[in-house]
Amino acid sequence: MKPDSPNKPGDQENVEPAITPLGTPPAPPIRPRTGDIIHTTSELAVGEGDVRSAELGEVVRGTSLWRDAWRRLLKNKLAVLGLAFVFLITIAAVIGPAVIRRVNGITPDYIPSDAALIKSFPPFRAPDGSFSATHPMGTDNQGRDLLARTLQGGQISLMVGIIATLMSLIIGVSYGAIAGYLGGRTDSIMMRLVDVLYSLPYIIIVIVLLSMFKKQTAQGQLILLFVALGSVSWLTMARIVRGQVLSLKNQEFVLAARATGVSTTRIIFRHIVPNTLGPVIVYATLTIPAVMLSEAFLSFLGFGVQAPLASWGTLAADGSQTIGIYPWQLIGPGLAMGLTLFSLNFVGDGLRDAFDPQMRK
Amino acid sequence: MPVLLMLRFIIKRLLITIPTILVVITITWGLVRLAPGNFYTGNKKLPPAIEQNIREKYGLDKPWYEQYRRTMWGILRHLDFGTSLTYPGQSVNAIIARSLPISATVGLLAYLLALMVGITIGASAAIKPNSRWDYGAMGLAMLGISIPNFVLGPILVLVFSLTLYWLPPSRWEGFPSRNIILPVITLAAIYTAYIARLTRAGLLEVLRSDYIRTARAKGLSERQVLFRHALRGGLMPVVSYTGPALAFLLTGTVVVERIFILPGLGNYFLQASLNRDEPLIIGIVAFIAIILLLMNLLVDIAYGYLDPRIRY
Numbered sequence: 001m002k003p004d005s006p007n008k009p010g011d012q013e014n015v016e017p018a019i020t021p022l023g024t025p026p027a028p029p030i031r032p033r034t035g036d037i038i039h040t041t042s043e044l045a046v047g048e049g050d051v052r053s054a055e056l057g058e059v060v061r062g063t064s065l066w067r068d069a070w071r072r073l074l075k076n077k078l079a080v081l082g083l084a085f086v087f088l089i090t091i092a093a094v095i096g097p098a099v100i101r102r103v104n105g106i107t108p109d110y111i112p113s114d115a116a117l118i119k120s121f122p123p124f125r126a127p128d129g130s131f132s133a134t135h136p137m138g139t140d141n142q143g144r145d146l147l148a149r150t151l152q153g154g155q156i157s158l159m160v161g162i163i164a165t166l167m168s169l170i171i172g173v174s175y176g177a178i179a180g181y182l183g184g185r186t187d188s189i190m191m192r193l194v195d196v197l198y199s200l201p202y203i204i205i206v207i208v209l210l211s212m213f214k215k216q217t218a219q220g221q222l223i224l225l226f227v228a229l230g231s232v233s234w235l236t237m238a239r240i241v242r243g244q245v246l247s248l249k250n251q252e253f254v255l256a257a258r259a260t261g262v263s264t265t266r267i268i269f270r271h272i273v274p275n276t277l278g279p280v281i282v283y284a285t286l287t288i289p290a291v292m293l294s295e296a297f298l299s300f301l302g303f304g305v306q307a308p309l310a311s312w313g314t315l316a317a318d319g320s321q322t323i324g325i326y327p328w329q330l331i332g333p334g335l336a337m338g339l340t341l342f343s344l345n346f347v348g349d350g351l352r353d354a355f356d357p358q359m360r361k
Numbered sequence: 362m363p364v365l366l367m368l369r370f371i372i373k374r375l376l377i378t379i380p381t382i383l384v385v386i387t388i389t390w391g392l393v394r395l396a397p398g399n400f401y402t403g404n405k406k407l408p409p410a411i412e413q414n415i416r417e418k419y420g421l422d423k424p425w426y427e428q429y430r431r432t433m434w435g436i437l438r439h440l441d442f443g444t445s446l447t448y449p450g451q452s453v454n455a456i457i458a459r460s461l462p463i464s465a466t467v468g469l470l471a472y473l474l475a476l477m478v479g480i481t482i483g484a485s486a487a488i489k490p491n492s493r494w495d496y497g498a499m500g501l502a503m504l505g506i507s508i509p510n511f512v513l514g515p516i517l518v519l520v521f522s523l524t525l526y527w528l529p530p531s532r533w534e535g536f537p538s539r540n541i542i543l544p545v546i547t548l549a550a551i552y553t554a555y556i557a558r559l560t561r562a563g564l565l566e567v568l569r570s571d572y573i574r575t576a577r578a579k580g581l582s583e584r585q586v587l588f589r590h591a592l593r594g595g596l597m598p599v600v601s602y603t604g605p606a607l608a609f610l611l612t613g614t615v616v617v618e619r620i621f622i623l624p625g626l627g628n629y630f631l632q633a634s635l636n637r638d639e640p641l642i643i644g645i646v647a648f649i650a651i652i653l654l655l656m657n658l659l660v661d662i663a664y665g666y667l668d669p670r671i672r673y
Contacts, residue, residue, distance in 0.1 A: 196381050201611055201649045204630070208389060208642060211634040212396030293509055297616065300511045301631060313511075320515040320620065324523045327516075334512035342507035349503075 069278070072354040079350020082343035089340050093154030096147075106145045137332040140318060149310055150333045156311040157337065160225060161292040167230025168291075169284055172237025173273060179238070180245030181268050191242065194235050202232040203294060210303040218306040225304055229291050240283055244276040278355040286348035289341040296337060312337035367662070374661065378654045383433070385650035386643060390432060393639045394425060432643065442644030447636045453644035456629055464625035466536050467617065468610045470545045475552035475606075480599065482553070483560025487595070488587070490565060498557065505554025510613055514547040514620040531621045544621045548613045552606055559602055564595035600663055607656045611649055 073079055101107055137146040179190035206228045215221040248254065249272060257271050292312075298304035299313030300320075307314070312333050319330030407415070416422045420431055435441040442453035486498040521543060522530035534540045567573060568591055576590045577583075615627035622628075626645060633641035 192377075196377075196384065200381075200385055201646070201653055204611065204646055204649055205385075205388065205392070207615075207630075207634055208392050208646065212392050212637070289507070296509055297511070300509075300616065301619065303634075313509075316509070316512055320511060323515040323519050327519055330512065330515055334508075334516070338504075338508045338512060341509075342503060345503055345507055 069351070069354040073350050076350040076353060078346045079354075082346035082350065085339065085343040086347060089154060089336070089343075090158060093151050093158055096151035096154075100145070100148045100151070106148055138326070138328040140315075140329055141322065141326075146315075146329065146332050149315060150312070150336050153310040153312050153315050153333060154336060154340070156222070156305055156309055157292050157295060157313070157340075160222075160229065160295040160305075160311065161288040163226050164229035164233060164291040164295070165284055165287045167226065168234035168237055168287055169280070171230070172234035173241050173276070173280060174269075175234065176238035176241030176243075177245050177268050177273050177276070180242035181249050181264070181272060183246075183249075187242070191239075194238055197232075198235050203297070206232060206294075206298065207301070207303055210298060218309045221304075221306045222309060225295065225298065229294055233287055233291055233294075237280065237283055237287070240279050241273075241276050244279055245272055248272050248275055282348065282352045282355055285344065285351050289344040289348070292337070292344075293341060371658070371662065374658050378658060381654055382647065382651055386433065386436060386647045387429075389643050389646040390429060393637075393642055394428075432640075436647060442647065443640035445633075445638055445641045447632065447638040447641065453640050456641065457626065457644060457648055460624055460626045460629050463533055463623055464614045464618065464627060467541065467544050467548060467623065467625065468614055470541065471548035471613075472552065472606065472610060474545060474549040475556055476599075478549070479553040479556025480560050480596070483557035484564055484587070484592070484595075486557070487561045487564035487568065495561075499561065502554040502557040505550050506558075508550070510547050510551060511616045511620060513550055514543070514617060517543050517547060518620075531623075533621075533623045533625075540621075544617045544623060547620070548610070548617045551613065552610075555602060555606070556599055559598040560596065563598040564591055567591050567595040570594075597664070601660060603656070603660050603663075607653055611653070 097107070137150060140146055140149065175190065175194075179187045209228050210221075210224060213224060215224055245268075254267060254271060257267050262271070295304055295311060296313030296316065299311050300317040302317070305311040305314050315333035316330055316337065319326075319328075319333060323330050413422070420428060423431070432443065435443060440454070442457075445451050445453055445456060448456065482498050482502070486495040489495055518530045521528045528542055529540045530543070532540055573586060573591055576586045581589070611627070614625055615631060617623070618625045618627040619631065626649075629641065630645045632638070633645065
């Protein structure tokens with residue numbers, strides 16, 4: 001690697017940190033090569049740059065906002081534990097059902113015959129489920145393995161969380177960035193609309209939406225759920241991004257871009273938006289558990305995920321029906337969901353502290 | 362604060378609030394109307410002649426703009442949301458009047474509990490930041506945020522009703538009864554957690570500020586500093602949370618009423634949504650929106666009293 005090549009991860013362990021003070025927008029990198037202003041996303045977003053001091057002629061490596069944030073995040077034990085757990089449960093949800101099938105031939109929707117059901121249980125066990133090597137989390141009312149179902153439900157829950165968050169990310173970031181950059185009357189009208197939507201009982205409206213447009217197929221209902229949750233959870237994101245954009249849009253690098261004739265759309269999405277990514281990532285991380293909770297809430301009430309698909313919400317709903325007799329049917333999926341949300345919240349909190357050390361209490 | 366300025370602010374806000382309420386009603390009306398099918402497709406099949414008669418009675422045979430005009434006019438003119446389709450002869454207003462006290466009782470008790478416990482926990486964590494107690498309290502608060510109330514509720518029932526036999530598991534038996542304890546705790550858990558976190562963050566921010574240093578410097582006891590000076594500023598985030606909390610409360614009651622079989626507003630709303638009882642859906646959503654928006658207005662006014670720096 002040439003000494004003046006841009007930083008690559010892993011090559012600056014022994015370098016003094018923080019040339020760019022945190023919280024201040026990154027200075028445009030000074031490159032040995034002059035000429036066109038080349039804006040690459042990573043350059044603008046990361047703001048790291050090798051500053052070649054004119055007098056000394058040596059390269060002083062900057063440390064990026066991202067690397068700093070990452071280092072602070074790694075110091076936060078709870079956040080790291082949370083991250084590890086989220087990682088584990090995601091892997092388990094994705095490959096778990098297949099592994100279980102490999103190991104003992106049980107699929108999440110395998111319903112044993114009555115004879116097999118009766119034969120498989122010692123008489124002192126509950127008639128519809130038992131804890132054994134084959135069913136470590138017991139079974140549900142129809143004899144389906146609860147571990148496999150919980151893992152499969154996790155797929156749906158995590159998928160809803162991620163997709164709806166992505167939707168809110170796309171809508172919220174574009175909306176907030178456009179409002180903030182254009183400013184003036186456009187901004188005040190757009191944000192007034194956000195204020196109005198903010199004060200609505202949105203989950204109530206989502207229930208109306210989901211129950212009115214109820215789809216015949218489970219897949220159709222799932223897509224409706226993505227749309228409904230995504231379209232109501234972008235408001236805070238829009239506010240955050242707008243605030244960031246307002247403080248960024250008068251910076252020199254925007255002026256420079258405008259002076260070189262870059263189009264407004266390009267300025268917004270290639271130059272400004274990448275610089276708002278820190279707060280956006282933090283808030284998106286906190287949106288995932290919020291959306292998953294909403295999904296579970298809707299599924300619990302019967303408006304969300306429909307059978308034969310299952311999510312943690314529907315499993316908890318089924319389990320809560322039989323709480324007095326077969327408590328594990330609620331406790332298993334409930335614990336899986338609770339721990340995942342718990343971890344995601346810790347990761348989100350940790351990220352917030354990492355990106356904004358001033359906030360750290 | 363000058364009364365006139367305040368009045369101007371309230372009027373200005375009301376001028377925004379009223380159109381917002383109309384927008385909510387219109388959105389709900391649109392959702393209910395645009396959706397395929399209607400009340401009669403989902404329920405018991407009626408002979409066509411009878412269905413025709415009922416449709417005429419409720420004005421469902423009119424074109425959509427006429428129906429919209431009727432609905433809006435009824436609401437604007439007399440706050441009349443019409444008659445329920447599932448409960449023949451009962452007006453939506455009567456159903457709301459009957460079920461609201463139940464939801465409101467549970468909701469208010471839950472909110473009071475959450476305020477008391479949440480502020481106590483949050484403040485005690487803020488006094489000794491990064492202590493063992495602080496970590497424990499905040500971990501507990503995070504747990505409260507992460508455990509959904511529909512998991513917590515049944516578990517509480519399992520422990521306190523079905524195992525220990527201390528409390529009844531469900532049913533509504535009037536206000537001062539032991540039946541209300543579990544629903545209130547279930548509903549309060551998540552706010553308690555949020556309020557504890559907000560209180561801690563707000564107080565920590567304030568405790569580092571200059572005017573607290575001044576208060577300490579002039580020799581006030583730690584107790585006086587906390588109660589006379591810090592809490593007022595430190596509770597600002599909690600106050601502004603009141604508005605969103607009410608929205609949470611409303612969605613929370615839907616679940617809690619379902620778990621504990623309480624005949625409150627949330628339960629009627631669920632039934633109405635499942636049955637496509639259009640006037641009832643529109644009525645309850647509009648009612649909730651009105652309460653929510655008025656509460657937000659109250660919160661903004663309260664903000665001005667708590668923080669003299671805020672000018673309208």
